Amino acid sequence: MKIVLIIGDGMADRAVEALGFKTPLQVTEHRNLDALVRNGSSGTMDTIDAGVAPGSDTAHLALLGHNPYEIYSGRGPFEAAGVGIEVRPGDVAFRANFSTVDANNIVIDRRAGRIKDRTAELAKDLNMKIAGVQIICRESTGHRAALVLRGKGLGHNLSDTDPHKLGEKVKTAKALDKRSAKAAKVLNEFMKRSRAILETHPVNIERKKQGLPPANSLLTRGVGVVPTIEKFEEKYGIKGSCVCGTGLIAGVMRACGLETILVPKGGDLDSDLIAKANHAISLLKTNEFCLLHVKGTDNRSHDGDVEGKKKMIGKLDEMIGFLTTNLKEDAVFAVCADHSTPLEVRDHTADPVPLCISGRQVRKDGVQRYDEISCSKGALGRIKGTRLIHILLDLAGKSKLYGA
Amino acid sequence: MKIVLIIGDGMADRAVEALGFKTPLQVTEHRNLDALVRNGSSGTMDTIDAGVAPGSDTAHLALLGHNPYEIYSGRGPFEAAGVGIEVRPGDVAFRANFSTVDANNIVIDRRAGRIKDRTAELAKDLNMKIAGVQIICRESTGHRAALVLRGKGLGHNLSDTDPHKLGEKVKTAKALDKRSAKAAKVLNEFMKRSRAILETHPVNIERKKQGLPPANSLLTRGVGVVPTIEKFEEKYGIKGSCVCGTGLIAGVMRACGLETILVPKGGDLDSDLIAKANHAISLLKTNEFCLLHVKGTDNRSHDGDVEGKKKMIGKLDEMIGFLTTNLKEDAVFAVCADHSTPLEVRDHTADPVPLCISGRQVRKDGVQRYDEISCSKGALGRIKGTRLIHILLDLAGKSKLYGA
Numbered sequence: 001m002k003i004v005l006i007i008g009d010g011m012a013d014r015a016v017e018a019l020g021f022k023t024p025l026q027v028t029e030h031r032n033l034d035a036l037v038r039n040g041s042s043g044t045m046d047t048i049d050a051g052v053a054p055g056s057d058t059a060h061l062a063l064l065g066h067n068p069y070e071i072y073s074g075r076g077p078f079e080a081a082g083v084g085i086e087v088r089p090g091d092v093a094f095r096a097n098f099s100t101v102d103a104n105n106i107v108i109d110r111r112a113g114r115i116k117d118r119t120a121e122l123a124k125d126l127n128m129k130i131a132g133v134q135i136i137c138r139e140s141t142g143h144r145a146a147l148v149l150r151g152k153g154l155g156h157n158l159s160d161t162d163p164h165k166l167g168e169k170v171k172t173a174k175a176l177d178k179r180s181a182k183a184a185k186v187l188n189e190f191m192k193r194s195r196a197i198l199e200t201h202p203v204n205i206e207r208k209k210q211g212l213p214p215a216n217s218l219l220t221r222g223v224g225v226v227p228t229i230e231k232f233e234e235k236y237g238i239k240g241s242c243v244c245g246t247g248l249i250a251g252v253m254r255a256c257g258l259e260t261i262l263v264p265k266g267g268d269l270d271s272d273l274i275a276k277a278n279h280a281i282s283l284l285k286t287n288e289f290c291l292l293h294v295k296g297t298d299n300r301s302h303d304g305d306v307e308g309k310k311k312m313i314g315k316l317d318e319m320i321g322f323l324t325t326n327l328k329e330d331a332v333f334a335v336c337a338d339h340s341t342p343l344e345v346r347d348h349t350a351d352p353v354p355l356c357i358s359g360r361q362v363r364k365d366g367v368q369r370y371d372e373i374s375c376s377k378g379a380l381g382r383i384k385g386t387r388l389i390h391i392l393l394d395l396a397g398k399s400k401l402y403g404a
Numbered sequence: 405m406k407i408v409l410i411i412g413d414g415m416a417d418r419a420v421e422a423l424g425f426k427t428p429l430q431v432t433e434h435r436n437l438d439a440l441v442r443n444g445s446s447g448t449m450d451t452i453d454a455g456v457a458p459g460s461d462t463a464h465l466a467l468l469g470h471n472p473y474e475i476y477s478g479r480g481p482f483e484a485a486g487v488g489i490e491v492r493p494g495d496v497a498f499r500a501n502f503s504t505v506d507a508n509n510i511v512i513d514r515r516a517g518r519i520k521d522r523t524a525e526l527a528k529d530l531n532m533k534i535a536g537v538q539i540i541c542r543e544s545t546g547h548r549a550a551l552v553l554r555g556k557g558l559g560h561n562l563s564d565t566d567p568h569k570l571g572e573k574v575k576t577a578k579a580l581d582k583r584s585a586k587a588a589k590v591l592n593e594f595m596k597r598s599r600a601i602l603e604t605h606p607v608n609i610e611r612k613k614q615g616l617p618p619a620n621s622l623l624t625r626g627v628g629v630v631p632t633i634e635k636f637e638e639k640y641g642i643k644g645s646c647v648c649g650t651g652l653i654a655g656v657m658r659a660c661g662l663e664t665i666l667v668p669k670g671g672d673l674d675s676d677l678i679a680k681a682n683h684a685i686s687l688l689k690t691n692e693f694c695l696l697h698v699k700g701t702d703n704r705s706h707d708g709d710v711e712g713k714k715k716m717i718g719k720l721d722e723m724i725g726f727l728t729t730n731l732k733e734d735a736v737f738a739v740c741a742d743h744s745t746p747l748e749v750r751d752h753t754a755d756p757v758p759l760c761i762s763g764r765q766v767r768k769d770g771v772q773r774y775d776e777i778s779c780s781k782g783a784l785g786r787i788k789g790t791r792l793i794h795i796l797l798d799l800a801g802k803s804k805l806y807g808a
Contacts, residue, residue, distance in 0.1 A: 014765040021768055043785075048806060050787050051794020055807020068807065075808040222808060248808070344765055348805055350798035351767070352785075373769050373783055382785030 001396040002331040003289045004280065004323065005063070005388075008316050009056060009245075010298030010341030012353040012372055016306065017344070024309045024343070025354065025371035030317035032324065033356075033370035036333055040358035042367040043380025045388065046350070047339055053350040054385075056298070059338035060252045062385035063291070065236075066229060073156055074224025075248065080146035082251025082262070083138045087148060087226045092156045092183050095222035096137070096145040098122065098215035105170045105195070105217070107163055111143040112215035118203045119145065122215055125201060126194045133186045137194075137218075140247055147220060149187065155180030155225075161191055162219035170217055187220070194218055231257030232289070236389070238398055241287035243279040245271065245295035259287060268296045269308060273319035281327050288398070294319070301341035309343060332359040332395045334388065335370065352382060359395060405800040406735040407693045408684065408727065409467070409792075412720050413460060413649075414702030414745030416757040416776055420710065421748070428713045428747070429758065429775035434721035436728065437760075437774035440737055444762035446771040447784025449792065450754070451743055457754040458789075460702070463742035464656045466789035467695070469640075470633065477560055478628025479652065484550040486655025486666070487542045491552060491630045496560045496587050499626035500541070500549040502526065502619035509574045509599070509621065511567055515547040516619035522607045523549065526619055529605065530598045537590045541598075541622075544651055551624060553591065559584030559629075565595055566623035574621055591624065598622055635661030636693070640793070642802055645687035647680050649699035663691060672700045673715060677723035685731050692802070697742075698723070705745035713747060736763040736799045738792065739774065756786060766799060 015021040046052070047059040048068065057078050058068035076093035087093060098119055100109040119139035126137040126147075133151030140146060157176035163169065170191065175184035195217050198204060204214035232240035234257070242253040242260045250262040261279045263271075273294060280290045294316050300308035320335070335358075340351040354375035356367075365379035376382075383391075393399045419425040450456070451463040452472065461482050462472035480497035491497060502523055504513040523543035530541035530551075537555035544550060561580035567573065574595065579588035599621050602608060608618035636644035638661070646657040646664045654666040665683045667675075677698060684694045698720050704712035724739070741757040758779035760771075769783035780786075787795070797803045 015767050017764070021764075023767065044783070049794075050791035051796075051798050051803065053798055053803050053805050055805055058807030072807065342765065345801065350795065350803055372767055376769065376783035376785065377781070382787070 002284050002327070002329045003392045003396045004284070004327070004331050004333050005289070005291045005392065006320065006333065006335045007063070007291065007293045008297045008313070008335070008337050009293060009295045010301045010339060010348065011313065011337035012340035012351060013301070014340065014342040014344065014349070014351060016342070018306050023372050024306070024313055026373065028310045028313045030313060030370060032317045032321035033335060034368065036320065036324070036335060036358035037356045037367050037370045037375070039364065040356055040362035041365045041380050042354065042356040042375035042378030044352040044372070044376045044382045045336055045355045045385055046352050046382065047385035049384065050352070051350045053348045054339045055348065056338055057248055057252050059385065060249055061256070063338065063388060064232065064256045065386055065389040066256070067386060071227035071229060072224070073227070075222035076146070076224045077226040078248055078251035078255060079140065079222065080138070080148050080251065081254045082247030083140045083146045085136055085138050085146060085148055087255065088150065089226050089228040090154070091226040092149040092154045093224060093226060094147040094220040096147045097162065097219045098143045098145060099217050099219045100213035100215065101170060101217040107166055107168060107170060107219070109213045110166065110219065113213040115143050115215050119143070119215065121203050122198060122201060125197055126218070128190070128193065130186050130189050135190055143215070145218065147218065149183055154183040156183065156223055158184055158187065158223050160221040160223070161187070162221040170219065173220070191218070226255070229255055233257060236393055236398070238288040239286065240289040240291070241283035242291045242293065243276050243283065244293035249293050253291065258291070259283060268299050269311060269315070271296050271315070273315050274322050277319050277323045277326070280323065284327065284329065297337070298341050301343055302346050304343050304346050306343055330360065332357065332362065332392055334358070334392055336388070355380060355383070355388070357391065357395065362395060406688050406731070406733045407796045407800045408688070408731070408735050408737045409693070409695045409796065410724065410737065410739045411467070411695065411697045412701045412717070412739070412741050413697060413699045414705045414743060414752065415717065415720070415741040416744035416755060417705070418744065418746040418748065418753070418755060420746070422710050427776050428710070428717055430777065432714045432717045434717060434774060436721045436725035437739060438772065440724065440728070440739060440762040441760045441771050441774045441779070443768065444760055444766035445769045445784050446758065446760040446779035446782030448756040448776070448780045448786045449740055449759045449789055450756050450786065451789035453788065454756070455754045457752045458743045459752065460742055461652055461656050463789065464653055465660070467742065467792060468636065468660045469790055469793040470660070471790060475631035475633060476628070477631070479626035480550070480628045481630040482652055482655035482659060483544065483626065484542070484552050484655065485658045486651030486653070487544045487550045489540055489542050489550060489552055491659065492554065493630050493632040494558070495630040496553040496558045497628060497630060498551040498624040500551045501566065501623045502547045502549060503621050503623045504617035504619065505574060505621040511570055511572060511574060511623070513617045514570065514623065517617040519547050519619050523547070523619065525607050526602060526605060529601055530622070532594070532597065534590050534593050539594055547619070549622065551622065553587055558587040560587065560627055562588055562591065562627050564625040564627070565591070566625040574623065577624070595622070633659055637661060640797055640802070642692040643690065644693040644695070645691035646695045646697065647683040647687065648697035649675065653697050657695065662695070663687060672703050673712060673719070675700050675719070677719050678726050681723050681727045681730070684727065688731065688733065701741070702745050705747055706750050708747050708750050710747055734764065736761065736766065736796055738762070738796055740792070759784060759787070759792070761795065761799065763799060
């Protein structure tokens with residue numbers, strides 16, 4: 001018995017005035033989703049806790065059964081894992097931007113003209129060792145990168161070097177506690193050396209020739225320490241996998257020990273969700289669990305794009321139809337969002353997300369439709385995100401008896 | 405976006421035989437409450453936890469997001485704050501009665517003939533210093549008062565000096581742990597000195613002349629230590645306020661850092677709830693949150709007064725109509741009780757309370773009526789009291805993202 005957990009990122013919503021104070025899920029046709037609902041039990045879920053608006057990273061940690069309050073210190077570690085750095089517990093990791101600064105280190109362009117190409121060459125030349133600390137830099141999509149400090153005695157309570165504003169000087173990292181003094185010193189020395197390397201880097205000389213802003217400084221933010229996370233297979237005794245549309249989610253999944261396929265062209269209306277479903281079907285040949293993450297619903301929500309969100313829900317519904325038709329193994333399916341991203345808010349909120357769990361043995365609670373209100377009438381009631389994986393393992397016959 | 409939290413104290417009930425085994429909320433007409441329900445989501449709430457019958461003090465701490473198990477040790481600190489003593493963390497505080505005792509300190513009248521006047525003069529003369537400990541006494545309504553011990557090395561595990569029975573002697577306070585030995589000693593010395601002061605006090609000489617029982621002894625109970633409570637604005641980043649009908653609630657609110665108006669003539673069928681609503685509207689000009697507390701529903705319940713409780717619910721409904729009509733700012737409304745006070749029990753019980761949350765963006769869950777049963781069918785499910793404030797902050801756009 002396989003477990004398939006489908007996440008519509010930011011799919012849940014509030015009452016939307018443009019939709020007659022209904023939610024996109026309420027007004028959209030999605031017969032494959034509804035077929036799942038009718039074959040099981042529904043409910044609502046607080047991914048972290050009631051009243052807590054989750055990030056996608058903390059939400060996905062919770063969905064894999066981890067308490068983010070115990071292991072999450074910042075986004076950096078998961079971005080770093082997402083771009084393929086083999087992070088280790090204790091590594092201090094950052095999100096970074098390639099940016100353009102002037103001779104006085106004033107930020108002129110936080111994204112270096114939205115640089116797209118050859119950032120791998122830049123990042124490669126920024127790997128170095130300072131005071132016994134190994135520094136790993138890896139490019140991500142566009143102007144983005146990840147930076148890791150690996151060594152002894154590194155704290156992670158550091159201020160950003162990113163001033164987060166144009167026209168301001170690149171900041172000196174400050175240690176916010178004693179333990180982080182060494183990390184601050186190393187980071188600041190790295191900022192100086194990397195600045196010099198980038199200024200004269202062939203890629204930037206070429207960019208200047210072409211009239212493009214040079215990517216001559218990194219800016220760091222989102223610092224966190226890589227936590228010790230019990231790997232999925234150790235924790236649950238089965239192999240887990242993931243297909244996802246963003247580096248951040250890929251990072252969370254890899255950090256949690258899931259075999260992860262990051263579909264590069266994911267994330268919006270042009271996503272090939274059928275390809276994603278095919279990846280899932282293929283991963284489920286050797287894994288017993290697959291988390292299938294769809295990003296586009298969140299992107300359309302952040303843009304306040306009512307019609308786009310409805311279309312994206314339609315695409316997700318088609319993907320589910322394809323998956324349930326083509327997955328040959330018996331499976332327990334669950335569908336939820338990682339958090340709400342209401343169209344009128346254009347950001348994550350704490351509103352609980354609809355959840356359905358579907359399968360041959362799952363109690364049929366009579367709920368007919370997959371939406372925030374219909375699911376709230378279901379037999380699952382209102383649960384917390386960290387419990388979902390345990391419920392799914394149990395329904396798939398993979399839980400352990402507690403007691404005798 | 406403002407937040408208005410309306411509390412009908414003890415409003416929730418059980419099946420009442422005199423009402424055909426329905427609750428007062430089920431049989432009473434309340435179209436303004438129902439209008440709120442129809443414009444949002446409903447549910448039920450365990451203010452503290454399922455099966456825990458809350459006091460009004462612990463319930464209101466939870467409603468402001470504090471875990472009462474971490475900070476509550478007794479009612480004294482909140483009574484003291486409620487009568488306007490500027491309590492400080494570490495103060496040991498008591499509820500006190502002015503009572504009448506005979507020459508052998510046998511209690512003849514626990515309320516000194518329900519003394520109403522001139523207790524301020526009595527209380528004023530009981531402020532003193534014993535063994536370096538400052539003693540603050542302040543009158544409350546009627547025969548009630550609050551007493552505070554302020555000094556170093558004071559524990560709060562003390563037995564009551566109030567024997568809680570007529571015909572018994574005023575008790576010597578006993579330290580129930582080693583840390584509280586000094587506080588017991590100081591309190592017992594205070595009991596002796598205050599007894600002497602009160603016996604010969606001009607107010608009591610006058611009372612004796614008039615044939616009234618003298619208020620010649622204090623009786624203490626409800627001891628607790630003033631906790632360190634994070635102030636509302638620090639905790640949530642917005643200014644909070646309260647309009648309430650009892651000193652105890654005012655004390656809780658002040659201790660939590662809310663700008664508080666205690667309406668003196670509150671608390672029963674003669675309450676001017678429209679005046680309360682006007683206070684709330686005015687507080688909401690400079691505050692983003694207002695808790696509006698109505699006491700009369702609880703008083704009618706403690707008296708087992710079926711018709712009175714129904715009338716009080718009607719008055720609360722009128723108040724809500726006035727408030728929603730006259731508050732000009734956009735707001736998220738929530739209505740609940742702090743606990744159930746069933747008419748047949750005449751005391752607080754643990755039955756969950758009905759809750760509705762209402763506002764433009766709030767999901768419309770189709771519930772039509774505000775009562776214990778209808779609300780239990782709503783999209784909120786069954787939540788805990790400490791989460792409510794977080795949910796409301798999120799719906800008003802004032803929550804912080806946890807993660808990225």
